[in-house]
Amino acid sequence: MGTSSAALNTVIKRAAAYSAGSAALGIGYASIIERNAFTVRETTMDVLDPGASPLRVLHISDIHMRPGQHLKQAWLRELAQWQPDLVINTGDNLAHPKAVSSVVQALGDLLSVPGLFVFGSNDYFGPRLKNPAKYLYKSDERTHGEPLPWQDLRAAFTERGWQDMTHTRHELEVAGVRIAAAGVDDPHLHRDRYDTIAGMPNPLATLRLGLTHSPEPRVLDRFAEDGYQLVMAGHTHGGQLCLPFYGAIVTNCELDRSRVKGPSRWGSHMQLHVSAGIGTSPFAPMRFFCRPEATLLTLVPARISGQGADAESGDRRPSATAR
Numbered sequence: 510m511g512t513s514s515a516a517l518n519t520v521i522k523r524a525a526a527y528s529a530g531s532a533a534l535g536i537g538y539a540s541i542i543e544r545n546a547f548t549v550r551e552t553t554m555d556v557l558d559p560g561a562s563p564l565r566v567l568h569i570s571d572i573h574m575r576p577g578q579h580l581k582q583a584w585l586r587e588l589a590q591w592q593p594d595l596v597i598n599t600g601d602n603l604a605h606p607k608a609v610s611s612v613v614q615a616l617g618d619l620l621s622v623p624g625l626f627v628f629g630s631n632d633y634f635g636p637r638l639k640n641p642a643k644y645l646y647k648s649d650e651r652t653h654g655e656p657l658p659w660q661d662l663r664a665a666f667t668e669r670g671w672q673d674m675t676h677t678r679h680e681l682e683v684a685g686v687r688i689a690a691a692g693v694d695d696p697h698l699h700r701d702r703y704d705t706i707a708g709m710p711n712p713l714a715t716l717r718l719g720l721t722h723s724p725e726p727r728v729l730d731r732f733a734e735d736g737y738q739l740v741m742a743g744h745t746h747g748g749q750l751c752l753p754f755y756g757a758i759v760t761n762c763e764l765d766r767s768r769v770k771g772p773s774r775w776g777s778h779m780q781l782h783v784s785a786g787i788g789t790s791p792f793a794p795m796r797f798f799c800r801p802e803a804t805l806l807t808l809v810p811a812r813i814s815g816q817g818a819d820a821e822s823g824d825r826r827p828s829a830t831a832r
Contacts, residue, residue, distance in 0.1 A: 539750070539795035546800050547584040547787065549591060553807045554772055556739045556780050561715045562685045564808040567593035567619070570722075570743025571786030573604040573631060574612045581788065582615040589618035591805050594684040596622050596671070599743035599784060600629030600695065600722035603657045604636055604791055613665045623683050624671035627692040629722035629744060632659045636790040674720045676705040686808075689714035691737075697723035697744060697762060703731045710737060716808065724764045724783050733779040739808070740781050745769045747785025751798035770799075782806065 557564065567588060574581070596619050602612050613620070635654030663673055672679050674692030681688050689710035694700035701721070710717040716739065719732040724742035732740050747770035748757020757769040767773070770785040787801045 536795065539797040543796045543798075543800060544789060544794055545580055547581070548800050548802050549588070550771075550785075550802050550804045551807070552772055552782075552804055553809060554739070554780060554782065555809050555811045556716065557686065557808050557810045558715045559810045559813060561810050564684055564686045564716065565592070565594045566806040566808060567591060567596045567622075568599070568741055568782060568784050568804040568806060569596065569787060570599040570784035571601040571629070571631075571746055571788055572612060572615075573601055573636070573786075573788030573790060574608040574615070575605040575791060576607050576611050578611070578788075582611060585615035585619075585787070586617045588616075588803055589622070593619075593622055593805065594686075595688075596624035597720065597741050598624065598626035598666075598671070599720060599741055600627050601631040601743060601786070601788075602628075602662060603632055603659070604788065606635065606655065606657055609658055609661045609665060612662065613669075620666070620669035620671065623681065624666070625674050625679070625690055625692070625718075625720060626666055626671055627674050627694065627720045627722055628659055628663075629695045630698050631657070631790075632662060633657060633695075633698070636792055638792045676702055678706050678710070680711060680714065686716055687711075687714045688716045688718055690718040690720065691732075692720035693728060695722040696725040696728050701725075701728055703728060707731070707735065709735050712736075723762050724768070724781065726763050729775050729779075729781065733776045737779055738811075740775070740779065741784075742781070743784045743786055745783055745785070746789065746796075747783075747799040747802075749786075749789065749793070749796055749799055753798060757799070771804075 635657055637652060637654040667673055674690060675694050678691045691706040691710065693703055717737045719737040719740035721728050721740065721742050723744040729740055744762060745760045751757050757766045760766055760769045768781060768783060770783050773781050775781045784804055785799055785802050787803060789796060
């Protein structure tokens with residue numbers, strides 16, 4: 510009896526040690542390797558009006574920059590080599606009050622490319638330590654960190670030619686494509702005031718584009734009702750910690766898990782692209798099965814026959830290809 514008890518204790522101890530070791534390896538991988546495994550995902554979306562020229566759009570989001578993140582900064586500086594026609598930045602650039610210069614220097618030559626941006630909560634307020642369990646249930650309770658110098662970041666972006674789309678409608682022509690764009694302030698902080706931009710965009714525009722940091726369904730519905738073809742958002746980090754064969758555990762907003770990153774369809778006439786983001790909060794510096802990324806979108810004319818079938822069937826799958 511004593512021998513059996515000792516053997517059982519040995520098995521339990523070995524199992525506990527194995528579990529602890531596996532957990533340590535997983536945390537190490539998620540916090541050291543995958544968190545810094547930056548990548549550019551290429552996706553084609555058929556959203557433009559018929560006859561339009563293709564448009565290369567670089568979507569960046571959720572940089573969450575701190576001054577000492579030299580690897581991230583070096584990778585960001587290389588993004589200009591992809592030669593996009595347009596850059597879309599959907600917010601959460603900062604994670605430290607002294608990170609503005611790091612963001613501007615890292616974006617470098619991209620700031621010479623036509624760009625549109627909106628801000629997120631971590632442009633206005635610094636990150637705070639939170640109980641991870643709070644991400645597993647919905648709560649309207651908000652605790653803000655220290656104020657961040659978003660005005661300085663906005664000034665740096667606009668001085669280089671990027672357009673702040675916060676509660677603004679703006680038209681521009683890029684690479685022969687006429688774009689009617691509009692954006693809202695961060696819905697995650699309930700700062701969105703869609704009524705300030707409400708109404709149909711210019712029907713003569715080849716691309717009718719909406720911008721928001723957090724892809725809250727109430728805002729997506731308004732863009733769809735007004736006739737926008739594509740909305741671009743960030744905030745979700747693609748789930749950040751994902752499980753094999755399951756995907757994201759949470760989205761950190763009201764968006765469903767199936768749309769946590771990449772392209773999807775919202776209703777019968779509008780598409781959505783959610784960036785998985787580039788950074789993380791300094792208090793949760795891990796990614797698992799969700800690499801940090803920028804996305805190079807090639808926007809091409811919509812397939813009219815396919816759109817008609819989608820509208821009739823209610824198909825909500827993305828009209829996109831990725832590699």
